[in-house]
Amino acid sequence: MIDVMEKEKTSSYLADFAAFEESATARSLPSWIPPLRRAALSRFSEMGFPTRRDEEWRFTNVAPIERVPFQRAGAGRNALLSDRIAGFTFDGLQAATQLVFVNGHYAPELSTFQTLPQGVTVSSLAKALRDDAALVEPHLARVAGFEHQAFTALNTAFLSDGAFVHIGRGRIVEEPIHLLFVSTSTGGDEPTVSHPRTLIVADENSQTTIIESYAGWDGDVYFTNAVTEVVAAENTVVDHYKLLRESDTAFHIANMQIRLARTSSFSSHSLMLGGAIVRNDVGAHLGGEGIECTLNGLYMGTGDQLIDNHTTIDHAMPHCNSHEVYKGILDGKARGVFNGKIFVQLDAQKTDAKQTNKALLLSDDAQINTKPQLEIFADDVKCTHGATIGQLDENAIFYLRSRGIGAQEARSLLVYAFAGDIIDRIKIEPVRAQLQKSLFAQLAKGPGAEEAV
Amino acid sequence: MLTIKNLQARVEDKEILRGIDLTVNPGEIHAIMGPNGSGKSTLAGVLSGRESYEVTGGEVLFEGKDLLELDPEERAREGIFLAFQYPVEIPGVNNTYFLKAALNAIRKHRGQEELDAMEFLKLVKEKMKILHMDQSLLNRPVNEGFSGGEKKRNEIFQMAVLAPKLAILDETDSGLDIDALRVVADGVNALRGPDRSVIVVTHYQRLLNYIVPDFVHVLSKGRIVRSGGKELALELEEKGYGWLEEVAAKEALPVTA
Ligand SMILES: Nc1ncnc2c1ncn2[C@@H]1O[C@H](COP(=O)(O)OP(=O)(O)OP(=O)(O)O)[C@@H](O)[C@H]1O
Numbered sequence: 046m047i048d049v050m051e052k053e054k055t056s057s058y059l060a061d062f063a064a065f066e067e068s069a070t071a072r073s074l075p076s077w078i079p080p081l082r083r084a085a086l087s088r089f090s091e092m093g094f095p096t097r098r099d100e101e102w103r104f105t106n107v108a109p110i111e112r113v114p115f116q117r118a119g120a121g122r123n124a125l126l127s128d129r130i131a132g133f134t135f136d137g138l139q140a141a142t143q144l145v146f147v148n149g150h151y152a153p154e155l156s157t158f159q160t161l162p163q164g165v166t167v168s169s170l171a172k173a174l175r176d177d178a179a180l181v182e183p184h185l186a187r188v189a190g191f192e193h194q195a196f197t198a199l200n201t202a203f204l205s206d207g208a209f210v211h212i213g214r215g216r217i218v219e220e221p222i223h224l225l226f227v228s229t230s231t232g233g234d235e236p237t238v239s240h241p242r243t244l245i246v247a248d249e250n251s252q253t254t255i256i257e258s259y260a261g262w263d264g265d266v267y268f269t270n271a272v273t274e275v276v277a278a279e280n281t282v283v284d285h286y287k288l289l290r291e292s293d294t295a296f297h298i299a300n301m302q303i304r305l306a307r308t309s310s311f312s313s314h315s316l317m318l319g320g321a322i323v324r325n326d327v328g329a330h331l332g333g334e335g336i337e338c339t340l341n342g343l344y345m346g347t348g349d350q351l352i353d354n355h356t357t358i359d360h361a362m363p364h365c366n367s368h369e370v371y372k373g374i375l376d377g378k379a380r381g382v383f384n385g386k387i388f389v390q391l392d393a394q395k396t397d398a399k400q401t402n403k404a405l406l407l408s409d410d411a412q413i414n415t416k417p418q419l420e421i422f423a424d425d426v427k428c429t430h431g432a433t434i435g436q437l438d439e440n441a442i443f444y445l446r447s448r449g450i451g452a453q454e455a456r457s458l459l460v461y462a463f464a465g466d467i468i469d470r471i472k473i474e475p476v477r478a479q480l481q482k483s484l485f486a487q488l489a490k491g492p493g494a495e496e497a498v
Numbered sequence: 499m500l501t502i503k504n505l506q507a508r509v510e511d512k513e514i515l516r517g518i519d520l521t522v523n524p525g526e527i528h529a530i531m532g533p534n535g536s537g538k539s540t541l542a543g544v545l546s547g548r549e550s551y552e553v554t555g556g557e558v559l560f561e562g563k564d565l566l567e568l569d570p571e572e573r574a575r576e577g578i579f580l581a582f583q584y585p586v587e588i589p590g591v592n593n594t595y596f597l598k599a600a601l602n603a604i605r606k607h608r609g610q611e612e613l614d615a616m617e618f619l620k621l622v623k624e625k626m627k628i629l630h631m632d633q634s635l636l637n638r639p640v641n642e643g644f645s646g647g648e649k650k651r652n653e654i655f656q657m658a659v660l661a662p663k664l665a666i667l668d669e670t671d672s673g674l675d676i677d678a679l680r681v682v683a684d685g686v687n688a689l690r691g692p693d694r695s696v697i698v699v700t701h702y703q704r705l706l707n708y709i710v711p712d713f714v715h716v717l718s719k720g721r722i723v724r725s726g727g728k729e730l731a732l733e734l735e736e737k738g739y740g741w742l743e744e745v746a747a748k749e750a751l752p753v754t755a
């Protein structure tokens with residue numbers, strides 16, 4: 046009975062698959078892609094959408110996503126004016142390389158290119174599959190496996206476009222590279238789905254900063270099912286920022302998997318503000334000695350938003366450090382979920398792993414479910430984790446107000462202070478400024494804001 | 499400037515202020531003394547708009563305005579400043595940023611132009627000099643990790659920058675050594691002027707050697723049981739509060755009988 050229901054829900058994707066395979070975008074790719082897609086599709090149809098009986102999805106019900114008859118947006122619907130996306134770019138980063146995707150399709154007319162060092166490639170994934178297949182094939186779908194992840198399987202089944210970044214050996218890219226994925230349901234009024242795929246490959250001794258943005262306009266209904274794979278070779282420095290500003294009626298499911306080699310240094314900053322249902326998985330595999338891995342996250346939910354973060358840090362080798370700080374700000378009836386796994390394998394002696402997870406609840410109806418999960422098989426390691434849930438300090442609010450600062454501003458100041466350490470660790474000033482602006486705008490929208498005035 | 503008439507207030511179900519009458523004219527300094535738990539901080543809190551106190555009767559006029567109708571921030575903008583008995587630590591909020599936001603909110607309310615970063619810094623440096631404050635405190639989060647004395651000085655520093663019309667000091671002198679005490683007194687005296695008033699809540703007459711009050715009031719069990727000149731403070735220092743409480747109890751007897 047249940048199986049039949051599950052099948053029905055996945056069937057629209059299954060039915061669409063044949064049409065997708067016939068489409069021009071799908072057909073222009075190398076011959077090893079179709080079998081990969083079919084394998085992923087069959088895995089997806091076996092698994093179906095996750096249910097809350099699945100431990101990994103205990104607090105996140107994806108039924109609302111299943112219910113909407115999303116349509117794959119064809120290429121060509123992306124005739125968006127560049128001034129419409131201007132709000133999603135960063136003041137002060139205009140000169141940077143910026144790839145823009147609309148509903149998952151690369152939009153060259155909206156993209157800008159700076160001169161990049163030789164040996165650095167930034168292109169659409171579709172182009173890379175045609176021109177640089179030898180660079181793509183060893184990694185694509187190998188870092189983010191789809192055996193146990195239905196949404197990643199679905200993404201892989203519909204794999205056709207996305208972003209590809211390759212930083213050659215020893216290359217240093219100073220300016221951040223911005224990958225901007227905008228989605229919209231307008232121009233047809235049908236809810237649209239996209240499965241953007243990003244592959245970032247950093248060769249030995251290289252250094253780069255990547256910003257992945259996902260954005261849309263409030264009221265638009267769409268589903269972004271994104272997968273990102275990062276491969277950082279020996280002694281690389283990779284800083285990754287993900288800034289989520291999806292429409293308040295959008296669904297965003299994302300899985301980023303990172304494979305780190307010896308003495309590499311990787312940081313991820315997941316900054317999440319929009320979306321009706323957001324699920325953000327980040328997983329790092331530390332496969333060499335001397336790796337520094339930082340996973341930070343900041344999310345703010347209002348209204349009925351659900352923001353679910355799952356992270357995994359897999360210490361497979363000795364002498365690696367991982368630092369993780371996730372903070373959530375929840376207003377209205379918003380719900381947050383945090384699940385942070387840290388594995389320390391038998392060989393991973395001298396591991397130093399720190400995890401902190403904090404939530405600030407701005408209203409009585411806001412909720413957080415949090416679960417640290419440490420599995421340690423080595424004996425000479427340092428692992429700490431801490432979780433706190435709190436509310437704004439009324440005494441602090443009164444103190445600020447007693448000096449003339451308005452109630453709303455006092456709250457904003459305190460919320461900003463709560464998030465401060467994560468914001469301070471954002472090294473790109475324009476991103477920090479944008480985040481602050483979005484955060485304050487979001488705060489002003491919240492019901493807590495009205496109560497306070 | 500400030501007129502308090504028959505003010506009554508409670509916390510939860512506990513009656514704390516039981517009818518306070520007090521008039522503070524421009525330029526005056528009033529000291530309020532009284533035993534622990536007599537309601538001094540409650541009075542200060544009610545005047546600054548702390549919401550945990552429920553005013554159950556009476557009225558408070560500040561420059562003719564009904565003070566009790568105003569939000570805490572509106573009171574501050576009108577010119578009331580409370581130096582907290584226990585200043586609050588606010589991790590993550592920078593002291594300078596906070597004070598600039600406060601000052602500009604007040605200036606805006608008064609129709610003055612907001613100060614930019616340079617102008618603000620100039621003002622702040624001036625005031626820090628008067629108070630012998632260590633400049634590094636400016637760049638730290640508000641009160642976080644400050645010593646007791648540093649917190650009290652920071653209160654007076656804020657007062658100096660915000661230049662209120664009515665400053666209420668709630669035991670700013672408690673726990674201070676004599677040097678710090680002088681600094682606090684200097685800060686208050688620098689603020690003095692014909693149109694500025696101060697209410698000093700204290701347990702010790704010591705402070706009143708440096709900040710000389712025009713009036714001294716004794717608060718006991720939520721009432722002002724005695725008012726006098728600065729010599730009353732000396733008398734209290736000598737005799738304690740016991741005798742006054744006895745007097746008050748006798749006076750109250752006919753009412754309870
Ligand atoms: N939030 C509160 N909840 C319950 N009781 C309170 C609260 N605040 C004050 N009180 C009580 O009200 C009474 C008056 O307190 P208040 O702090 O005004 O005294 P005070 O005169 O300032 O004393 P001190 O000299 O110790 O500072 C005390 O009995 C105190 O315990």
Ligand SMILES: [Mg+2]
Binds near residue numbers: 538539540583668669
């Ligand atoms: Mg007190």
